Amino acid sequence: MGKDLILKTLRHEKVDEVAWVPFSGVHAGFLKGFTAREVLTDGDKLFDSLMEVHKLYTPDGMPVIFDLQIEAEILGCELLWAEDNPPSVMTHPFAGELKVPCKCKIPKITDGRIPMVVDVMKRLKAAVGDDTALYGLICGPVTLASHIRGSEFFMDIIMYPEYVKELVGFCVEVCNAMSEYYIDAGMDIIALVDPLISQISPKSIEALFLEPFQAAFDFIRNKGALSSFFVCGDATVQMDVMCRTNPDGISVDENVNLVDAKKITDKYNITIEGNIPLTTTMLFGNQQDNMKFIVDMLDNIDHHNLIVSPGCDMPYYVPIDNTVATVQAIKQTDSVRKMIENYEAVDENIQIDLPDYENLDKPFIEIFTLDSATCAACTYMVKGIMLAKDEFGDKVDIEEYKYTNKNDIARVKKMGVEHLPSTYINGKLQWSSIIPGKQELLEVVGKYL
Known part of the structure; x- marks a missing residue:
């Protein structure tokens, strides 16, 4: 049984x-x-x-x-x-x-x-x-x-x-x-x-x-x-x-x-x-x-x-x-x-255009999650990172990409994101599976302003 x-x-x-x-x-x-x-x-x-x-x-x-x-x-x-x-x-x-x-x-x-x-x-x-x-x-x-x-x-x-x-x-x-x-x-x-x-x-x-x-x-x-x-x-x-x-x-x-x-x-x-x-x-x-x-x-x-x-x-x-x-x-x-011995998975090859990270008007914070609506670790990563929005307002842009969305999955692959949740600023990995404290977050984001 x-x-x-x-x-x-x-x-x-x-x-x-x-x-x-x-x-x-x-x-x-x-x-x-x-x-x-x-x-x-x-x-x-x-x-x-x-x-x-x-x-x-x-x-x-x-x-x-x-x-x-x-x-x-x-x-x-x-x-x-x-x-x-x-x-x-x-x-x-x-x-x-x-x-x-x-x-x-x-x-x-x-x-x-x-x-x-x-x-x-x-x-x-x-x-x-x-x-x-x-x-x-x-x-x-x-x-x-x-x-x-x-x-x-x-x-x-x-x-x-x-x-x-x-x-x-x-x-x-x-x-x-x-x-x-x-x-x-x-x-x-x-x-x-x-x-x-x-x-x-x-x-x-x-x-x-x-x-x-x-x-x-x-x-x-x-x-x-x-x-x-x-x-x-x-x-x-x-x-x-x-x-x-x-x-x-x-x-x-x-x-x-x-x-x-x-x-x-x-x-x-x-x-x-x-x-x-x-x-x-x-x-x-x-x-x-x-x-x-x-x-x-x-x-x-x-x-x-x-x-x-x-x-x-x-x-x-x-x-x-x-x-x-x-x-x-x-x-x-x-x-x-x-x-399935001859089966090969088909890649949908969704085209993703990434920003010109070197020439952005303001810091762009990207949070890659499984899904903050369902994953507690992702929820607190997003909440922690959003403190930067509370502090800096419109001086920064923040976006979450969820692994429950096909386009976002394609973005994860193109960015080379290895672990979820992770946070990038202007295309560079800052925190991988670690939620930063508020002081650390504001100091790091502040360097990009």
């Missing part, structure tokens, strides 16, 4: 095939004609959508809900809702003040959307839990801290490390409470989804966050569940310290070279999960593109301690046929390899 395959893989036991987990998120709603908001707020629609995922994509494991704002909403963050994306955090209750929420603010099982989520978890457990491993996804403590504090959190890491420790300590208690609710509801794996880890230096992670994450994963283990550390963005240099937080698995997206990353996770005997490209392959590719990616991946990587999954939450409009092709390539790799 798929469930046993997932559990054995995360327990580092020998298995005969590679496990498959579709991080279907709001895409589950697309399968039934529901909007993202409907599927994240209506338990019946969420359950119906998840059953459709189970029927169409025959997963070995699957998440119940992919929304990193559930905890933030309860803690006082206002959300901006979308029809084809999860909501994003718009306000931060402790922006401008170095405070930590009191312990009475730790979410109760009756708060916010938790009752709806727990109910769906129990229903899905009863329906498919015997043959499918179920994932409970929780907003990780560092990303949750940034939701509470806002973009100032990244300067806090440098200026007020003791405050950061206290704030993240509170967020770990939130994670533990959520873990307990979800495990009691039948979840087999708890994933701490912390996309902002890729934006923080390994040295800072080790000094400030190593022990809190270890405590969170220990809590999950002591409750009898397995764990996964889910990161987005280019977390290549963070992989070693992430492994030392002692999760059972680590999930990465397409910014990370999976073969190289697996050499690190193997050293610590940790399972790695990933990392089918969300847009270029799943959303904009065809069935052969998806098959070829999977076959090439499986032909070039050791299958022990490996789970194949999308790099992150699947885009809402991913064609059903593309995901079905992915499943076929994972489960029938030999026959699919023969099907």
Whole structure:
């Protein structure tokens, strides 16, 4: 059964095939004609959508809900809702003040959307839990801290490390409470989804966050569940310290070279999960593109301690046929390899005209993101960079290019952007997968004025 395959893989036991987990998120709603908001707020629609995922994509494991704002909403963050994306955090209750929420603010099982989520978890457990491993996804403590504090959190890491420790300590208690609710509801794996880890230096992670994450994963283990550390963005240099937080698995997206990353996770005997490209392959590719990616991946990587999954939450409009092709390539790799042995992907060759960067009237700041509407790391990169607009006004131009847009993908390729999110000024890379503090940002931009 798929469930046993997932559990054995995360327990580092020998298995005969590679496990498959579709991080279907709001895409589950697309399968039934529901909007993202409907599927994240209506338990019946969420359950119906998840059953459709189970029927169409025959997963070995699957998440119940992919929304990193559930905890933030309860803690006082206002959300901006979308029809084809999860909501994003718009306000931060402790922006401008170095405070930590009191312990009475730790979410109760009756708060916010938790009752709806727990109910769906129990229903899905009863329906498919015997043959499918179920994932409970929780907003990780560092990303949750940034939701509470806002973009100032990244300067806090440098200026007020003791405050950061206290704030993240509170967020770990939130994670533990959520873990307990979800495990009691039948979840087999708890994933701490912390996309902002890729934006923080390994040295800072080790000094400030190593022990809190270890405590969170220990809590999950002591409750009898397995764990996964889910990161987005280019977390290549963070992989070693992430492994030392002692999760059972680590999930990465397409910014990370999976073969190289697996050499690190193997050293610590940790399972790695990933990392089918969300847009270029799943959303904009065809069935052969998806098959070829999977076959090439499986032909070039050791299958022990490996789970194949999308790099992150699947885009809402991913064609059903593309995901079905992915499943076929994972489960029938030999026959699919023969099907695509002569296939070559067609480059659309979209023409992109770049500005004359040497002769601009004013600094041009370009932010290349996966999509600031869905990627927390990208959201805070954009918010951080927009501080330059607040300071300099019309003296600077700022533009975001999203990897969910074909023209923007072509621009990324022409610019030679290697990692997302990244920020360029007048065509020159300034910050790659790192969110600058306000003072650094203004000093750098000021040099271009």
